[in-house]
Amino acid sequence: MPTAVLYNMQGAKIGDVELNAALFGAEVNKAVLHESVVNYLANQRQGTQSTKTRTEVSGGGAKPFRQKGTGRARQGSTRAPQWIKGGVALGPKPRDYSYTINKKVKKLAMVSALSAKAAEGDIMVIDNLKMEEIKTKAIADMLKAMGVENKALVVTNEMEKNVYLSARNIEGVKASYVGMLNVYDVLNHDKFIVAQDAIAKLEEVYA
Numbered sequence: 233m234p235t236a237v238l239y240n241m242q243g244a245k246i247g248d249v250e251l252n253a254a255l256f257g258a259e260v261n262k263a264v265l266h267e268s269v270v271n272y273l274a275n276q277r278q279g280t281q282s283t284k285t286r287t288e289v290s291g292g293g294a295k296p297f298r299q300k301g302t303g304r305a306r307q308g309s310t311r312a313p314q315w316i317k318g319g320v321a322l323g324p325k326p327r328d329y330s331y332t333i334n335k336k337v338k339k340l341a342m343v344s345a346l347s348a349k350a351a352e353g354d355i356m357v358i359d360n361l362k363m364e365e366i367k368t369k370a371i372a373d374m375l376k377a378m379g380v381e382n383k384a385l386v387v388t389n390e391m392e393k394n395v396y397l398s399a400r401n402i403e404g405v406k407a408s409y410v411g412m413l414n415v416y417d418v419l420n421h422d423k424f425i426v427a428q429d430a431i432a433k434l435e436e437v438y439a
Contacts, residue, residue, distance in 0.1 A: 233257065234347075236355040238428070241370070243377025249357045249428065255439040256350035258343045265348075267333060268341035268415040275330040283323030286311045292318075338415075342438050345418040354423050361386070361427035363394040371398045375405065378425075385421035387413060389430040410434055 234251045251257070286292070292311030299306055313321040349355050356378060363370065375384060383404040388395055391409050399407040408417060410433045418424060426434075 234350045236350065236357045238357045238359060239374075239378055240359050241361070241374055243374040246359065249431070251350060251355070251431070252435045252439050255343055255435055256346050256355070258347045260348045260351070261340060261344045264337050264341040265344050265415060265419065268338060268345075269419065271331065271333045272414055272416040277329040279327045279329050281324045282326050283320040285321075285323070286313065286319030289317065289319045339438055341415045342413070342418070345415045346424070346434070346438075349418065349424045356380075356423060356425045357431065358425060358427050361388050361395060361430075362392060363398060366394050366397045368398045368401050371395070371405070372402055375402070375425075380423050380425070382422040383420070384423040384425055385417050387424070387426040387430050389427055389433050410437065 233253050234256045235248050236251055236256075237245055238247045238249045240246050286309065289311050292309040292315075296307050296310050297304065309315075311318045313319055346355075358374075371386070384406075386395065386399050386405065386407045388407070388409045390411070392407075396407040399405045404421075406417060406421065410430050413434075
């Protein structure tokens with residue numbers, strides 16, 4: 233059965249925690265991890281890029297010169313794409329890039345992501361991840377005491393506003409909660425720091 237080190241809020245090691253093998257000890261499926269990450273990134277795209285076509289730019293109502301006799305190619309408008317200040321041909325328009333994937337695939341991807349972190353020893357458990365005030369130094373000192381130097385994802389059971397606001401100013405650190413957890417964030421951060429009560433919630437949802 234996989235295990236993780238248990239820490240307190242001061243970053244001191246106080247024991248070990250056994251993790252659910254169904255959630256943290258499953259076989260890693262790289263195909264569903266890739267599918268889930270691509271889906272997440274596609275859903276984050278705003279799709280607001282836009283260009284104007286020849287019908288949308290201003291001007292160009294009059295024919296620039298007569299049809300025959302000039303020796304030049306015939307032109308009907310100065311707002312065609314080949315003209316300066318003309319419209320853009322085949323340019324981007326606002327669109328929705330989002331799409332959905334199967335719920336079972338999403339669940340399997342999360343299990344694979346958490347299992348990969350557990351296999352690499354990158355899961356750290358905090359016995360009580362709660363704060364009575366907003367204090368970035370408290371989170372920074374905790375991470376330093378735990379030996380966390382790279383990117384870290386801090387996960388609580390529910391939205392802990394003080395934890396979120398305290399962690400967001402630390403470079404490479406992101407605070408989230410079980411209801412907002414996604415595969416991309418799990419894989420994109422080197423350490424997965426999770427509250428002990430959040431593990432039970434994760435097992436309830438995914439195991």
